[in-house]
Amino acid sequence: MLTLIKNVECYAPSPMGTVDILIANNAIACIDANIAINESLVDVIDGSGLIALPGLVDSLVHISGGGGEGGFHTRTPQMSLTEASLHGVTTVIGALGTDATTRTLPDLLAKAKGLNIEGISAYCYTGSYHLPARTITGSVTDDIALIDCMIGVGEVAIADHRAAEPTVQALAEVAAQARTGGMISGKAGIVYIHTGDGKRQLSVLHDVVNETDIPASQFFPTHINRNQSLLDAGITWTRAGGVIDMTTSTNEQFIEEGEIPAAQAIAYCLSQGVPASQLSMSSDGNASLPVFNENGALVGLEVGKVGSLFAAFKALVLEHNVSLKNAISVVSTTPASKLKLHHKGKIKVGCDADLVLCDKASLDIVHVLAKGKQLVKDSIAVVKGTFE
Incomplete structure (x- = not known):
């Protein structure tokens, strides 16, 4: 499972500027200014106007x-x-x-x-x-x-x-x-x-x-x-x-x-x-x-x-x-x-793909990914608990 977040302003927590983030399965695979990949092979999330934390x-x-x-x-x-x-x-x-x-x-x-x-x-x-x-x-x-x-x-x-x-x-x-x-x-x-x-x-x-x-x-x-x-x-x-x-x-x-x-x-x-x-x-x-x-x-x-x-x-x-x-x-x-959760708390290649994408001005949450899977899309929960 591949996901590509395009043109997002990244805080890892230090500011990294506007980048693309490639997620493979549950981990961050690549962070670069422009990741060249056949977008038909990946799920693409447009990060324009958003920040990633x-x-x-x-x-x-x-x-x-x-x-x-x-x-x-x-x-x-x-x-x-x-x-x-x-x-x-x-x-x-x-x-x-x-x-x-x-x-x-x-x-x-x-x-x-x-x-x-x-x-x-x-x-x-x-x-x-x-x-x-x-x-x-x-x-x-x-x-x-x-x-x-x-x-x-x-x-x-x-x-x-x-x-x-x-x-x-x-x-x-x-x-x-x-x-x-x-x-x-x-x-x-x-x-x-x-x-x-x-x-x-x-x-x-x-x-x-x-x-x-x-x-x-x-x-x-x-x-x-x-x-x-x-x-x-x-x-x-x-x-x-x-x-x-x-x-x-x-x-x-x-x-x-x-x-x-x-x-x-x-x-x-x-x-x-x-x-x-x-x-x-x-x-x-x-x-x-x-x-x-x-x-x-x-x-x-x-x-x-x-x-x-x-x-x-x-x-x-x-x-x-x-x-x-x-x-x-x-x-x-x-x-x-x-808590020695070394794969958490930062946006870094090899770390878990736990990401929150927020509106840059209001900081309102737009998308949430956990372990590489999108749980929240356009502020709506697309994955719910078993009995929700």
């Missing part, structure tokens, strides 16, 4: 559903294929959250495998909010080393009233287990961290780094835009060598209570000298967005949207004047690099 890499999606803080009826639904594809997300990493009782790792793994069949790339984390981590094989190391699409453990919760208040020793042990699994299998072995709004903030992560031989790069804390104080603590974490992630799904009450919109938080970090290579955004898609009162009781619940990631990308460029190169890095290149 790497498909978005969403490092936290509750692909099998989440929630449940308000009872069994508040469990959120699974993610469908088009919730990702229509919004330029071509790679997702699934996770369990608060509920690892009615939501299970085998179900999460099966959902990831299903999404891979339907057309995008899906990976997942073993474990959940609490430690010791729940696993499939009985071992974090074995899960990561032996299960193809498991690339780390998470999302382990800290500084949150739903967390198990993990000790330095407990976090160091799970990080060492994940690190070993990653080394054996060539994966990231990352520990993905859910950060709540508790007063301890990221202090336990600093303690692990300072008291053990586990490096800051082993952790990937998210939800850092909950408030200004946590955001500043996140910047301090980057000075120690860590990467921080902002959550794009939110609601009006969260913002009123001090949460900083993800794009605004990224722009602030860039203004403070944090490089884009240490910043990312994720959607927390299909998670519950619980609203608690001062006593910790649930008083409201909404659902996170995978589409919020691309909306935040557009806001970075159009509202905060962040360069396309940096904005693409935040939503694609940096998370792909952090």
Whole structure:
């Protein structure tokens, strides 16, 4: 299967000018100013007036559903294929959250495998909010080393009233287990961290780094835009060598209570000298967005949207004047690099043909290709999930 994208302005994420991109099967085969080929032998996409960027890499999606803080009826639904594809997300990493009782790792793994069949790339984390981590094989190391699409453990919760208040020793042990699994299998072995709004903030992560031989790069804390104080603590974490992630799904009450919109938080970090290579955004898609009162009781619940990631990308460029190169890095290149998905997050010969073609002026999505197959054409999903 050959596809030729003609006359598209390419950001890889660095600008490459106007080029042709030839796709063979699921990979990028050639990038050149003018690829000469018999066009009757290929599917041709006219890229005139469009820009091409790497498909978005969403490092936290509750692909099998989440929630449940308000009872069994508040469990959120699974993610469908088009919730990702229509919004330029071509790679997702699934996770369990608060509920690892009615939501299970085998179900999460099966959902990831299903999404891979339907057309995008899906990976997942073993474990959940609490430690010791729940696993499939009985071992974090074995899960990561032996299960193809498991690339780390998470999302382990800290500084949150739903967390198990993990000790330095407990976090160091799970990080060492994940690190070993990653080394054996060539994966990231990352520990993905859910950060709540508790007063301890990221202090336990600093303690692990300072008291053990586990490096800051082993952790990937998210939800850092909950408030200004946590955001500043996140910047301090980057000075120690860590990467921080902002959550794009939110609601009006969260913002009123001090949460900083993800794009605004990224722009602030860039203004403070944090490089884009240490910043990312994720959607927390299909998670519950619980609203608690001062006593910790649930008083409201909404659902996170995978589409919020691309909306935040557009806001970075159009509202905060962040360069396309940096904005693409935040939503694609940096998370792909952090998660050691070396064939993702860039437009390069030999890499996966995950491409988003957008209108140059508005950044509205026109076409989306994942693993070389066109999933969205003229802003319409031409491939849908099995039950959509």
